[in-house]
Amino acid sequence: MKELELLAPAGSLKTLKAVIHAGADAVYLGGSMFGARAYANNFNEEELLEAIRFGHIHGRKIILAVNTLLKEYELGQLYDYLRPYYEAGVDAVIVQDMGVMEFIKTHFPNLPIHTSTQMTITNVEGARLLKEQGVERVVTAREMSLEEIQRIHDEVGVELESFIHGALCYCYSGQCLFSSIIGGRSGNRGRCAQPCRLSYEVLQGEKSLTGHHATPILSLKDMCTLPFLYELADHGVYSFKIEGRMKTPEYAAGVVSIYRKYMDSYLDGSRIPVEKKDIRALLELGNRGGFTNGYYYHHNDSDMLSGESASHNKSEGVLQDNIRREYVDTELKEKIKGKLILNKECPAKIEVQYGKIKVSYQGDMVLVAQNRPLTKEVVTEKITKTGNTPFVFENLEVTMDDDIFMPVNQLNQLRRGALEALEEALLKPYERTLPELVETSSAETDRQTTGNAIKEKQISGQSLSQTSGQQSAGSSTEVRVLIEDAEQLPAVLKADFVDTVYLDCMLYTRENLIHKLSEDIDRVHASGKKVFYVFPFIFRQQTSLFYEKIMPELKKLPLNGIMVRSLDEIAFIKEWGNENWQMVSDSNLYTYSNEAAEYFYRLGMIQDTIPVELNRKEILRRENSRSEMIIYGRLPLMITAQCIHKNMLGCMHQHKVLNLKDRYSVHFPVKNFCSECYNVIYNSLPVCLFKEDVTVKKIAPAAVRLSFTTETEEETEQILTIYGDIYKNGGILGQMPMECTNGHFKRGVE
The missing domain is CATH 3.20.20.70 (Aldolase class I)
Known part of the structure; x- marks a missing residue:
């Protein structure tokens, strides 16, 4: 039976330890920069390095999200940001930005790259292209069906990662500008304000299709794939990804523990039926209007909508208390074996072993006892007292002379030295070294020089809106x-x-x-x-x-x-x-x-x-x-597999324009593109930069x-007449037939 990966989210060190304790094979997380959950707690450098060490000691992978779009100047910060994690052995990075991908391939050649779902890969062709360019894993778009995933698995052979539980975006990931345009908080920069969770009235011309009241028509239920987890594995999914980097440790660990149970059942071939109590437990941990099985069996479906329950529902009770007690408030320990030799007038020696890793440590000289000799019980107690280390002795074999003595602090140092050596031996294979020829300063200088050269371009001419009779730019x-x-x-x-x-x-x-x-x-x-x-x-x-x-x-x-x-x-x-x-x-x-x-x-x-x-x-x-x-045009805010027209009126296979009316009475046009079965939600106002x-x-x-x-x-x-007059004659900007916006031309996004 093939191995699979259960991939858990972590927004804090506490959550990371809890999900690993609960059975996650790998954990994805964000650092202080460039992660798609800018409002999560995230990890500072010290915490992230500790997370990498913790994961590797327990045999788990740590995957760093670097999945935002980077502006030109930010690439100069990426090298110094990634270097300590690369050297510590972070197992992979998740990326959206193609510039970031190329930068990492150049400067961090041994770092596996996983493409973010934000890349919107939906087909064999895109997956094959990325594999050919050195990508190790493709994270599929959430909208893909089991059949489409199977086809990529069969024809491309790249590792596939798919979401199995948690919140669903209404829009194809990476194709959403809604939060960005209306609020300046970009989903592409990890700052989504989730306008899809708000309520809207749906209009067909002057007619309200929602009874003149707003409804969360863009809000989807949380996804739960537990009932068909085995089918996902059969169709080629390798990494099973749980959403929730902003969720509590109890939520993340609880979800992981339940999916772990059934993944193990798949791997051992038993395929036990899913128990109703486990679905109830998942619902209790958190849901948004109930659960949906997502897009794996449906291209779109009104049953996926959360209805009036757009907020995330969760309860506190016995389940959460049990999870907290079992996974959050207790430490995960790896079982080790040890051999201790204490012979008088010889250095103390201890050998500890975890799996195939074995280390030896030599301590101070063992003394001849003058009064009270050490007993095996005392020695065993002191050596097996592993405290806050990640280890616990499963077995300790002690060989010692009868009339010997060692101070307690020397026994403690013997234990500490051995366990530190074991930890170092476990982490050593993960460590990497960067070639000396890689320099950040020259790369950054080149970028600054290029940027300054562009910035200093001097092109003569006056503003379109101010000149008359002069040809425009x-x-x-x-x-x-x-x-x-x-x-x-x-x-x-x-x-x-x-x-x-x-x-x-x-x-x-x-x-x-x-x-x-x-x-x-x-x-x-x-x-x-x-x-x-x-x-x-x-x-x-x-x-x-x-x-x-x-x-x-x-x-x-x-x-x-x-x-x-x-x-x-x-x-x-x-x-x-x-x-x-x-x-x-x-x-x-x-x-x-x-x-x-x-x-x-x-x-x-x-x-x-x-x-x-x-x-x-x-x-x-x-x-x-x-x-x-683009100097004129109504920008697409969302590209969606869901169809507002179908969900409100049924599928008629005809192009129609509906409007979403928000709480401020702003109208957002929606087109249904039936040939390819997706919707485009446009901004309420077109961008117009004729004055710029x-x-x-x-x-x-x-x-x-x-x-x-x-x-x-x-x-x-x-x-066209207005622009043509400016273009041909340098005329003054005429009256536009509708209100317009500058978009992000002046404000931009963080």
Whole structure:
């Protein structure tokens, strides 16, 4: 029977010790920086080093989460941050940022990398790409089915880690900007404010679908997979991950102990049926509106919603007291064996053994007793008094002369020395040494030099909103327009300043894609513009199979290029696409740093899109000469497998726009994209940076983009006319047809 890993969360040293005591094979945790739970207690350096030592002494793995997106200047801090943990033998790191991944591969070559669920890997192609690049483990998107996981296991052979218990995000992890845009607290930076747990009214036009009252329509129940744990193992999951780095030690240890029971049953082949009392215990430890089995058997399901019980329910009682007594307030000890030899006028000798590790320690000279000789009982008592060490003597064999004497402090030192030597021997195999040639200062200097060079670019010209009759900054950069609705296209084709048109896949159905796309390509080319096809936000197994089937026809179309939005798509295009296509990556393939951008360039991107969470100062610190910048558009806040339209009205396989109305009466448009079965929740206001001409000049992107999502034909034409007047004539910014926002351009995120 194959080995499996039960992976537990820990937000504190106390929790870490408790979950290891309860049976966790590995523990994931966050340090003082770069972890996706910035509001957990987390571990300072001393605590984290102690955690690594504790885990390794007890034969468990410690996995460090470095799974936030890092800004350009922060990469310079990463080396010094990781070095002590690397040298102490931390077993792996979890990463989201591709720049971080490349940095670790370069500077910490023997450190295993696990990709975060924030990377949104949903398919064989993406998993295979990451494995080829040295990733040891892929953490699957929570939305994946058992069938999709099985396929990756069978075709890629990479270690797979999947969530089995705890809170569920409403959005595909890594594809959420909701908390970031409305509150400045970015989930990509570990600071999610959980707006999905709030209540919203759902509107269809003026009609309320929730009876004119708000409901937690975005809040999901907690996941519990205990009833089908064996099926997960059968389908290729290696590491079984429990969510909860912000939970109590009692919660974490209790959940671990119950799952441990059934994992052991799977491993020994008995596969005992799940007992109802264990499900009740899990519910008592904590739940949000009950439990759901997640997405393993369903693409989406209204039964997954928490209903009015959006808060986390838990109770204090006998169960928690028992867990506290058994795992939290007691110490875990490893059983050891010992041999002690005390011969008069010879050095005291002791040998201790744990598993296959055996060490010897020599103490002071054994004396001849003058009055009261030592007894075997006294010697045994002193030597087996292991105190706060991680060991306990299972057996101690004592060989000693009858008429001997040693002071108690020497016996204590003999014990301490032996146990310290054993601990050192246990930890030694984990320790690493970094090559001397790795230097942080030069790397940091290079980054600062690059950032300063960009920052100091001087480009003449005045603000778009202030100049008149003078050509704007946009005239020296390519102008691109993305559309999601067919009625927007005529206005775009009339705008002679537009160089490239992005035709979003949302414009088409699977049935009419080739035919309609071909017609639209011809129309765009007839207007003298280039045309790119925009792939979906999510590229699941069925989507991959569909595109694989139509790819021969798609490659024949006279596209100038494509836009990709996931690693799955990049890998797919590299395998199946047209080698002449130019590839551009969208803003959700995050390039906070130059290193991250370089990663995508090496994969074949001609350009990336500047992340929308960076502010103007941070954008100026990165190299933008190969980047596109969104200067207008309603930003997607969430990409979700759940369908609000289906959950409210049933599935009709038709594109509709609903609205979420929050407690401040702000409306967030929601589109259901039926071909790929996901929803897009957009911001209430579009970003508009038309007034920021001076800064955009300094940023000097290769291209600027206007994205049209929910705009009508009239609104599209108005906005293009306003921008066109500025672009062509340096005119004053006209009255926009709707209220707009600067997004993060000025404020950014922490």
